[in-house]
Amino acid sequence: MTSAVVTGAALGIGRAIAGRLVADGMHVVGLDLNDDALATARDELGDRFEAVVGDVGDWNAHERAADAAQRAGELRGWVNNAGVDWVGAAHEIDADHIERGLRVLQLGTMYGACIAVRRMLPARAGSIVNISSIQGVVAFPRYFTYDVAKAAILMVTRSIAVDYGAHGIRCNTILPGCIETPMTYAGLPPGLSRDEALRREGELAPMLRVGQPAEIAEVAAFLLSDRASYLTGTEIAVDGGATARCFPYPPLDTGGE
Numbered sequence: 001m002t003s004a005v006v007t008g009a010a011l012g013i014g015r016a017i018a019g020r021l022v023a024d025g026m027h028v029v030g031l032d033l034n035d036d037a038l039a040t041a042r043d044e045l046g047d048r049f050e051a052v053v054g055d056v057g058d059w060n061a062h063e064r065a066a067d068a069a070q071r072a073g074e075l076r077g078w079v080n081n082a083g084v085d086w087v088g089a090a091h092e093i094d095a096d097h098i099e100r101g102l103r104v105l106q107l108g109t110m111y112g113a114c115i116a117v118r119r120m121l122p123a124r125a126g127s128i129v130n131i132s133s134i135q136g137v138v139a140f141p142r143y144f145t146y147d148v149a150k151a152a153i154l155m156v157t158r159s160i161a162v163d164y165g166a167h168g169i170r171c172n173t174i175l176p177g178c179i180e181t182p183m184t185y186a187g188l189p190p191g192l193s194r195d196e197a198l199r200r201e202g203e204l205a206p207m208l209r210v211g212q213p214a215e216i217a218e219v220a221a222f223l224l225s226d227r228a229s230y231l232t233g234t235e236i237a238v239d240g241g242a243t244a245r246c247f248p249y250p251p252l253d254t255g256g257e
């Protein structure tokens with residue numbers, strides 16, 4: 001059996017990726033801080049989902065996840081997904097805010113990538129997927145640390161792809177747009193029903209809706225599979241067209257009048 005590590009697998013996008021990989025026949029080790037949500041995921045996904053409680057900002061947590069994945073099968077996939085919504089403009093934040101944000105968003109991805117390649121090198125086979133954001137290529141207001149970290153993830157991907165392409169290891173980035181997850185729920189504006197707030201968020205993308213975690217999981221599963229055999233070092237925006245557009249003013253009346 002082949003195995004994969006998915007960080008931040010307890011909820012949201014990571015949970016959907018874990019479920020998709022289990023359905024595809026892999027053994028999945030989910031590394032996450034949230035032990036209650038990991039236990040729920042384990043109940044729902046069954047024996048082929050294994051929980052490892054830990055912080056992606058801790059190198060050893062990745063080692064433990066890799067050990068578990070290698071005990072269960074041949075480690076062929078690794079998804080660096082865990083992240084936090086980290087709001088603050090440059091004049092509002094301090095060194096502690098920056099360091100804590102980077103630890104999860106940037107160092108967590110770098111640590112995971114390093115350990116994944118070490119474990120994949122002997123077999124000369126494996127695929128790594130890094131979950132960045134459209135904020136890795138376009139800045140959102142008041143997201144200084146998050147934007148910077150998400151941009152750095154693109155270079156993690158390219159660097160790994162360049163160093164290990166000749167060794168059978170691929171690495172790619174997904175740039176999600178606004179996806180319906182607990183992280184997104186927590187950031188919705190107050191005073192609106194969840195449905196109405198999500199509808200308004202969705203209007204920021206040309207497809208006029210937010211995305212679903214399963215729509216990210218589909219692309220992650222593809223990138224991890226041999227179907228993506230010549231794809232490495234690049235990024236795929238899964239954003240309903242959000243980054244294709246400059247200003248979101250409506251030049252066309254699409255109301256059919």
Ligand code: NAD
Nearest residue numbers: 008010011012013032033055056083133178179181182183
């Ligand atoms: P979420 O908050 O719904 O789930 C994140 C999961 O990561 C949780 O289970 C949480 O416990 C875990 N986690 C957080 N910090 C951790 C840490 N230090 N160590 C281990 N686990 C940790 O978030 P989500 O929306 O599913 O986001 C997943 C990834 O996608 C993140 O990297 C996020 O930045 C990115 N992303 C999300 C969106 C979106 O709209 N939801 C858009 C672009 C990018």
